[in-house]
Amino acid sequence: MKSFCKLLKKQTKKVIGLMSGTSADGVDVALVEIRGHGLSTQIELITFDTFPFDAEIRTRIFNLFHPETSRVDEICEMNFLIGELFAQASLTLVERAQLCTDDIDLIGSHGQTIYHLPPQEGMLHIPSTLQIGEPAVIAHRTGIPTIADFRVADVAAGGQGAPIVPYVDFLLFRRADETIALQNIGGISNVTLIPAGANARDVIASDTGPGNMIIDALVEIVTDGTQRYDPSGQFAAQGKICESLLTEWLRHPFLAIKPPKTTGREVFGAQFARQALKQGEAAGVSPFDVIATITEFTAQTIFDYYDRFLLPNHCIHTIYISGGGVHNMTLMQRLKSLFHPIPLRSIDSDGMPSDAKEAVAFAILANEAVHANPTNLPQVTGASLPKVLGKFVPA
Ligand SMILES: Nc1ncnc2c1ncn2[C@@H]1O[C@H](COP(=O)(O)OP(=O)(O)O)[C@@H](O)[C@H]1O
Numbered sequence: 001m002k003s004f005c006k007l008l009k010k011q012t013k014k015v016i017g018l019m020s021g022t023s024a025d026g027v028d029v030a031l032v033e034i035r036g037h038g039l040s041t042q043i044e045l046i047t048f049d050t051f052p053f054d055a056e057i058r059t060r061i062f063n064l065f066h067p068e069t070s071r072v073d074e075i076c077e078m079n080f081l082i083g084e085l086f087a088q089a090s091l092t093l094v095e096r097a098q099l100c101t102d103d104i105d106l107i108g109s110h111g112q113t114i115y116h117l118p119p120q121e122g123m124l125h126i127p128s129t130l131q132i133g134e135p136a137v138i139a140h141r142t143g144i145p146t147i148a149d150f151r152v153a154d155v156a157a158g159g160q161g162a163p164i165v166p167y168v169d170f171l172l173f174r175r176a177d178e179t180i181a182l183q184n185i186g187g188i189s190n191v192t193l194i195p196a197g198a199n200a201r202d203v204i205a206s207d208t209g210p211g212n213m214i215i216d217a218l219v220e221i222v223t224d225g226t227q228r229y230d231p232s233g234q235f236a237a238q239g240k241i242c243e244s245l246l247t248e249w250l251r252h253p254f255l256a257i258k259p260p261k262t263t264g265r266e267v268f269g270a271q272f273a274r275q276a277l278k279q280g281e282a283a284g285v286s287p288f289d290v291i292a293t294i295t296e297f298t299a300q301t302i303f304d305y306y307d308r309f310l311l312p313n314h315c316i317h318t319i320y321i322s323g324g325g326v327h328n329m330t331l332m333q334r335l336k337s338l339f340h341p342i343p344l345r346s347i348d349s350d351g352m353p354s355d356a357k358e359a360v361a362f363a364i365l366a367n368e369a370v371h372a373n374p375t376n377l378p379q380v381t382g383a384s385l386p387k388v389l390g391k392f393v394p395a
């Protein structure tokens with residue numbers, strides 16, 4: 001049996017990272033060769049793919065997001081089913097890489113977040129978070145030791161449990177003489193700012209607001225569910241921006257909240273999209289105009305965060321974009337002009353495929369857990385102390 005202790009002595013490990021984000025579009029799987037750990041970490045991405053969830057699974061996942069449609073028997077079953085899908089995706093990727101599971105040392109799985117109740121001022125709830133995709137199923141099916149449930153230790157220590165990728169951003173992308181920002185545009189958008197010559201304590205990170213989430217929800221309504229997202233931003237490009245709606249949405253209170261802050265589906269999800277369509281109808285503009293205006297809103301919320309909270313104190317050399325948002329050309333074009341003259345590049349230009357970055361991060365977080373390195377950044381999550389993140393399941 002492969003043991004975690006044996007992994008401590010291995011200089012180079014083959015590790016799989018598994019991720020499904022707030023968009024619940026599919027399982028991202030990255031197979032990475034990792035050399036060293038901590039500040040000495042070096043990686044080579046062997047292969048990556050996304051395995052989209054079929055429509056039925058996606059509907060079942062979305063039902064789990066809402067207390068009104070979520071049932072305890074369904075959560076129980078979906079935990080195992082998603083574990084199974086994550087395992088199958090891993091096995092397929094290993095086969096495609098012409099390797100066998102014995103060649104793989106470790107899996108790091110984020111799972112699928114279905115509910116997130118971070119600490120908040122005046123809260124009535126117990127801070128908590130729930131990612132499903134049972135790691136015991138992943139470890140059993142693949143025969144590979146698995147580390148999962150990375151967020152809970154941070155929440156237990158008083159943190160938001162998010163974001164947890166900034167530590168990995170720091171390991172992989174820090175520069176001695178350039179301040180850079182890494183902007184991930186998934187369902188929600190978040191930024192990691194790494195000042196020139198920073199150590200981990202200097203890293204700043206926060207959600208900036210919506211990513212693709214409102215756009216996706218609008219497109220699903222407008223196309224009667226035949227499309228899940230705006231392909232390359234074509235729909236937005238066909239519409240006209242409605243200035244009055246844009247101005248109104250830009251008054252959203254989330255934008256003024258001081259960072260670090262997190263947001264989600266409850267604020268910038270389907271509800272927002274339905275309301276936007278109603279407002280569009282009242283203003284006499286077409287659904288495509290609403291998509292164009294929401295796309296502009298999304299771009300402006302990202303810029304607004306930098307404008308308020310980062311640019312007054314930091315001279316940013318380059319902004320690197322990752323996540324599914326890079327495929328929305330209309331969004332990317334608008335971001336480029338808003339940020340001009342700061343160059344905006346896809347993270348691909350730095351050798352990391354933009355869709356693979358988050359899955360790679362969970363491979364690295366698993367490797368760090370094996371070496372007992374803390375991977376939350378307390379200044380980012382608000383946790384009371386650095387924590388080793390992840391729970392271990394032997395194969
Ligand atoms: N070809 C494309 N054109 C436009 N948008 C795309 C395209 N491919 C993916 N996306 C967007 O990327 C999203 C998925 O991005 P991802 O980074 O996986 O987000 P998450 O981490 O929330 O799952 C999709 O829901 C969609 O909005």
Ligand SMILES: [Mg+2]
Pocket residue numbers: 020021022023024025026028
């Ligand atoms: Mg995704």
